[in-house]
Every structure is written in C-alpha cells, then in structure tokens.
Amino acid sequence: MSAIPLHRRARRRRIVLGRALAATRQAFLGNKTALLGLVLTLAIVMAAIGAPWLSWIDPIDQDIMSRLKPPSAAHLLGTDQFGRDIFARLLHGARITLLIALSANLIAMAIGSLIGLIAGYYGGRLDIVLMQFMDALLALPSLILGLLLVAVLGPNAANISAAIALTLVPAYARVARTPTIAIKEREFVASGRALGYSDLRLMFRHILPNIVPEILVVASLWMASAVRVEASLAFIGLGVRPPAATWGGMIRDGFENILDGPYLVIFPGFAILVLVLALNLLGDGLRDAIDPRLREER
Amino acid sequence: MWRHLAQRLLFSVVTLTLVTSFVFVIVRVIPGDPAQTMLGDQASQEALVALRSKLGLDRPILVQYLVFLADVARGQWGLSMTNGRSVLGELLSVLPSTLELTFAALLIGTALGMPLGVLAALRRNRMPDYAVRIGSLAGISFPAFVSGLFLLLAFAIYLPLFPVINAGGDTLGERLHQLVLPAVNLGLIVAAYVTRVMRSAMLEVAQQDYVRTARAKGVPEPVVVWIHCLRNALLPVVTFLGLYTGILIGSAVLTEIVFSRPGLGKLIVAALNQRDYTTLQGLVLAYTIILIVINMITDAILGLIDPRIRHYRV
Numbered sequence: 001m002s003a004i005p006l007h008r009r010a011r012r013r014r015i016v017l018g019r020a021l022a023a024t025r026q027a028f029l030g031n032k033t034a035l036l037g038l039v040l041t042l043a044i045v046m047a048a049i050g051a052p053w054l055s056w057i058d059p060i061d062q063d064i065m066s067r068l069k070p071p072s073a074a075h076l077l078g079t080d081q082f083g084r085d086i087f088a089r090l091l092h093g094a095r096i097t098l099l100i101a102l103s104a105n106l107i108a109m110a111i112g113s114l115i116g117l118i119a120g121y122y123g124g125r126l127d128i129v130l131m132q133f134m135d136a137l138l139a140l141p142s143l144i145l146g147l148l149l150v151a152v153l154g155p156n157a158a159n160i161s162a163a164i165a166l167t168l169v170p171a172y173a174r175v176a177r178t179p180t181i182a183i184k185e186r187e188f189v190a191s192g193r194a195l196g197y198s199d200l201r202l203m204f205r206h207i208l209p210n211i212v213p214e215i216l217v218v219a220s221l222w223m224a225s226a227v228r229v230e231a232s233l234a235f236i237g238l239g240v241r242p243p244a245a246t247w248g249g250m251i252r253d254g255f256e257n258i259l260d261g262p263y264l265v266i267f268p269g270f271a272i273l274v275l276v277l278a279l280n281l282l283g284d285g286l287r288d289a290i291d292p293r294l295r296e297e298r
Numbered sequence: 299m300w301r302h303l304a305q306r307l308l309f310s311v312v313t314l315t316l317v318t319s320f321v322f323v324i325v326r327v328i329p330g331d332p333a334q335t336m337l338g339d340q341a342s343q344e345a346l347v348a349l350r351s352k353l354g355l356d357r358p359i360l361v362q363y364l365v366f367l368a369d370v371a372r373g374q375w376g377l378s379m380t381n382g383r384s385v386l387g388e389l390l391s392v393l394p395s396t397l398e399l400t401f402a403a404l405l406i407g408t409a410l411g412m413p414l415g416v417l418a419a420l421r422r423n424r425m426p427d428y429a430v431r432i433g434s435l436a437g438i439s440f441p442a443f444v445s446g447l448f449l450l451l452a453f454a455i456y457l458p459l460f461p462v463i464n465a466g467g468d469t470l471g472e473r474l475h476q477l478v479l480p481a482v483n484l485g486l487i488v489a490a491y492v493t494r495v496m497r498s499a500m501l502e503v504a505q506q507d508y509v510r511t512a513r514a515k516g517v518p519e520p521v522v523v524w525i526h527c528l529r530n531a532l533l534p535v536v537t538f539l540g541l542y543t544g545i546l547i548g549s550a551v552l553t554e555i556v557f558s559r560p561g562l563g564k565l566i567v568a569a570l571n572q573r574d575y576t577t578l579q580g581l582v583l584a585y586t587i588i589l590i591v592i593n594m595i596t597d598a599i600l601g602l603i604d605p606r607i608r609h610y611r612v
Contacts, residue, residue: 033432143548
C-alpha cells in the first residue's frame with residue numbers, strides 16, 4: 001500500500017483531474033463553432049423549459065376561425081390546419097424531443113457502457129458472444145429498428161425513448177469496450193488485482209472513470225442522432241400521439257397542406273435542423289477538446 | 299483473402315439468424331390480430347379460426363418459427379397477410395426503385411464528397427477547409443425528410459423544374475428526371491459524411507512514416523498526395539461507405555415518402571399500418587441480406603485496395 005494518506009491521495013487526484021479539465025475547457029472555449037453549438041443547445045433547452053411562459057397560447061388550443069394563417073402579430077409563426085399556434089407548438093415540441101433524446105441516451109449509455117465494460121474486461125468467449133449480438137443489433141439501422149419497436153410497443157414518449165435507446169446500445173457498447181481493453185492492461189489495474197480487488201471494484205472504480213470522457217463525447221453526437229430518429233419516426237406517424245406537438249408530427253401535418261402554407265414545414269424543419277446542428281457542433285468541439293489529452297495518456 | 303471472406307460470411311450467417319429471430323419475436327408481439335385485421339370487425343368467429351389456422355397462427359410459436367426459417371431458406375417468404383400476394387414478389391418489384399435511388403445517391407455523394415474532403419485536408423485550417431467543414435456538418439444535421447421537403451418546396455413548387463409526385467415514368471428520360479431531386483437530396487447528405495471521413499483520413503495518413511519517407515526521398519508532392527496518401531486514405535472511406543449504405547437505405551425510405559416515390563418506404567409504412575406480419579418479416583429479411591451482401595462487397599474492395607488486408611491471415 002502507498003504510504004501517502006488517503007485524503008492526500010484524493011487531493012492529488014483532484015489536482016491532476018483539475019488540470020486536465022482546465023486544458024480541455026480551454027481547448028473547448030477557444031473553439032468558436034463549439035461555443036456556438038453550446039449556446040444554441042442551451043438556448044433551445046431554455047426555450048423548452050420555459051415554454052409555458054414564453055408563449056401563453058395553449059399548443060393544443062384550436063382556433064377554428066384562424067386556420068392556416070401565415071405569421072402575424074397574434075400568431076408569431078402562424079397557425080396550422082386546426083388553427084393551433086405554431087410558435088407554441090414548436091416550444092412544446094422541443095420539450096418532447098429533448099426529453100426523448102435525453103432519456104434514450106441515458107438508458108443506452110447505462111446499458112451499453114455496462115455491456116462494453118463487461119465484454120472488454122472479461123474478453124474471450126463472453127466478449128465474442130456479446131459483441132456479435134451487438135453487431136447483429138447494429139446491422140439494423142436505427143430507423144428501421146425504431147420503426148418496428150415503436151409499432152409493436154405503441155407510440156408514447158417512454159416507448160419511443162426505449163426504442164431509440166435500443167438502437168444506441170450497441171454503439172455505446174462499442175465505444176466503452178475499446179478503451180476498456182486498453183486500460184485493463186495498465187499497471188494500476190494490475191496492482192489493483194494484485195491487491196485482491198474484486199472484478200466489480202476494478203471495473204467500476206478504476207476503469208469506468210477512465211472511459212467516461214469517451215462516452216460523454218459520443219453522447220452529444222448521439223443526442224443529435226436521437227433527435228433525428230425521433231423526428232423521422234414522428235414524420236412517418238410513429239411519434240407521440242396527437243394532439244401533443246412534435247416537430248416531426250408538425251412537418252407531417254404541414255406536408256399535407258404544403259401548398260397552402262410552406263411555413264408549416266419550414267419552421268419545424270428549421271427547428272430540427274438547428275437543434276441537430278447545435279448538438280453536432282457541440283459534440284465535435286468536445287471531441288476535439290478531449291482528444292489530445294486522451295492521445296497523450298495512451 | 300478467401301479465408302477472410304469465408305470467415306466474414308460465417309459471421310454474417312450468425313448475424314442473419316439473430317436478426318431474423320429478433321424480428322420474428324418482435325413481429326409476433328405486435329398488438330392486434332392479423333386475422334381480425336384481414337377480415338374486418340364484422341367477421342364471424344368461425345371465419346377467424348379458419349383463417350388463423352390457414353395462416354398457421356394457431357400453432358405453437360416455436361413451430362411457427364421453425365417453419366418460418368425453413369421457408370425462408372427455400373425462398374418461400376410467404377404471402378402478404380393483407381393482399382395475398384407473394385411477399386418476395388412484392389419486395390422484388392419495389393426494390394429496384396429503392397436501389398436506384400440509393401446508388402444514385404452514393405454516386406453523387408462520393409463524386410462530390412471525396413474531392414471536397416481532399417481539398418479540405420490539403421487546405422487545413424484555411425478558408426476552403428472551414429467552408430467544407432461547416433457545409434458538411436450542416437449536411438449531416440439534416441434529417442433526410444427535412445432536406446427533402448426543402449428541396450421539394452424550392453425546386454418542385456416555387457421553381458417547378460421537377461415533378462412533385464414521382465410515381466415512376468415510362469421512358470428512361472422521365473425516370474431520370476424524377477430521380478434528380480430525391481437522388482440529390484440523399485446524395486448531398488452522403489457527400490457530407492464522405493467529406494468528413496475523407497478529410498480526417500487524409501490528415502491521418504499524412505502523418506504516417508511512409509509519407510515522410512516519400513517526401514524525404516524526393517518524391518514530387520503531387521505523387522505523394524495522390525498516390526501515397528489518397529490510396530491509403532481511401533480505406534476508411536470505403537469501410538464507411540459499406541457501413542453507411544445500410545443507414546442510407548433507411549434514409550431512402552424517408553426520401554421516398556417525401557417525393558411520393560414507389561419503393562420500400564411505401565411498403566414499410568403500409569405493412570406497419572395494416573399489421574402485415576409476413577411483409578414486415580420479408581422486409582427486414584431482405585434488408586439484412588442486402589446489408590450482408592454490401593459488407594462482403596466492401597471487404598472485397600478493401601482487399602483490392604490494400605494488399606495488407608488481402609494477405610492478412612487470422
């Protein structure tokens with residue numbers, strides 16, 4: 001055992017971690033496009049949270065007298081074929097989209113990282129079986145798989161999240177597995193094993209913290225793809241059931257009236273585009289910021 | 299090379315079996331009774347029972363599964379539960395349309411994406427690089443149906459250059475005319491991905507020892523870039539395209555819906571709405587087989603480009 005008292009070891013680890021974080025933060029903040037991504041993402045998240053206060057019109061309130069009205073002072077972005085306010089629906093749609101994308105990623109991150117960690121740590125036959133299964137799951141593209149699952153389970157927020165999560169599990173498993181294989185060979189893991197630490201302790205206390213950066217970087221990129229899949233499902237008709245507002249569903253409705261009002265599809269289309277772009281910018285920036293540090297370590 | 303391919307084929311069979319089992323289970327769990335759906339709400343109990351036994355739905359699920367596997371292997375993919383037509387025939391009739399779109403998109407995507415990726419890598423951190431990077435990031439951020447709708451609005455409704463409904467033309471000219479917008483839509487998205495992969499592959503390869511050696515021994519710069527770098531940078535691009543084609547067929551489904559094109563997209567949506575189990579099974583099966591074939595082709599192309607893979611022994 002090391003002679004350094006436990007609390008000093010903890011403090012030293014904090015300092016090392018703090019320096020690494022500071023370097024990463026500096027690299028990230030120096031990257032203008034990444035900052036733009038962060039700002040846009042935060043703006044959309046705030047708009048989603050503040051939806052009821054930003055627009056006092058009820059998103060499912062039908063105003064039959066003003067159907068398919070272009071943008072005006074009364075309805076900032078116009079109204080749809082039922083006279084519902086598009087601005088309000090966009091704000092409330094952001095809530096559903098973000099909620100589904102976030103929960104899908106959290107579920108997939110938990111399950112996928114666990115599978116990748118186990119496969120990478122134990123290796124051998126278990127690794128082959130687990131990863132072969134993951135590859136089979138990955139063979140089906142997320143849209144087709146999501147489509148089948150949502151059709152089976154029924155379209156509600158929980159089921160859509162679960163379906164998207166399932167499509168992301170193999171991806172997270174792959175991302176967690178590769179660094180696990182590299183890290184389990186490192187000296188500190190070997191010493192832990194020599195000290196008689198259990199497999200669980202080695203996996204979760206010693207390896208997991210080291211692979212977290214990799215997982216978090218892809219998380220923001222896959223938030224973007226979850227948003228895209230959710231919107232696509234809603235567009236096909238497998239979104240959260242109407243009258244609840246979803247961006248994909250708004251485009252689906254707008255598509256039917258595209259000749260009366262192109263703004264019906266343009267506004268929700270831009271909303272999806274901006275959110276996905278913001279998340280991609282953010283993810284790219286995070287990856288660039290974290291990558292050199294990881295390369296240095298290996 | 300052959301051993302490598304044989305090994306991949308074996309893995310593919312495992313994948314195929316897993317996927318079919320998975321789909322078989324999922325499709326059986328779909329709520330709703332297909333016999334009821336086919337006969338309508340007014341059907342008598344006897345008619346329902348008779349139809350269920352005719353479709354084999356009354357047998358134990360394991361028997362249904364084994365019968366299904368045997369039939370699939372023999373090329374008998376069953377009859378559609380809604381219109382009684384052969385599932386395989388139905389699939390084969392719409393598949394060319396989807397493949398046509400997919401390959402046109404791949405063509406546009408690689409023709410546009412590879413030069414742009416190389417350009418960005420050669421002009422790293424300068425104007426062309428920034429422009430290409432921002433453009434490609436925007437490209438990968440567009441869901442296929444959103445970009446499709448924007449194109450439809452711009453070039454079929456405001457500027458009526460192309461048809462809004464693309465129900466399939468009679469002459470080659472008509473077909474091509476109808477293919478332009480959907481193919482450009484998907485092709486631009488493919489180009490965005492290809493550009494990113496190409497750019498980072500070129501940058502990666504440029505740091506290799508053999509590139510430095512080539513420069514050191516006085517190989518002219520164009521030869522270094524186009525022969526030493528590009529050939530090696532092609533590998534990740536080909537691998538990516540192989541993997542991506544699967545996703546692309548998924549995006550093709552959305553594009554088909556937006557542009558009202560016949561194809562797998564329409565079939566999938568109809569099968570989902572009508573709980574047509576057999577068609578859904580067939581769709582996923584066909585899909586998986588296409589992916590496996592694409593993977594094999596990708597492996598073969600990689601072997602052709604890179605002797606290290608060709609001579610690799612596991």
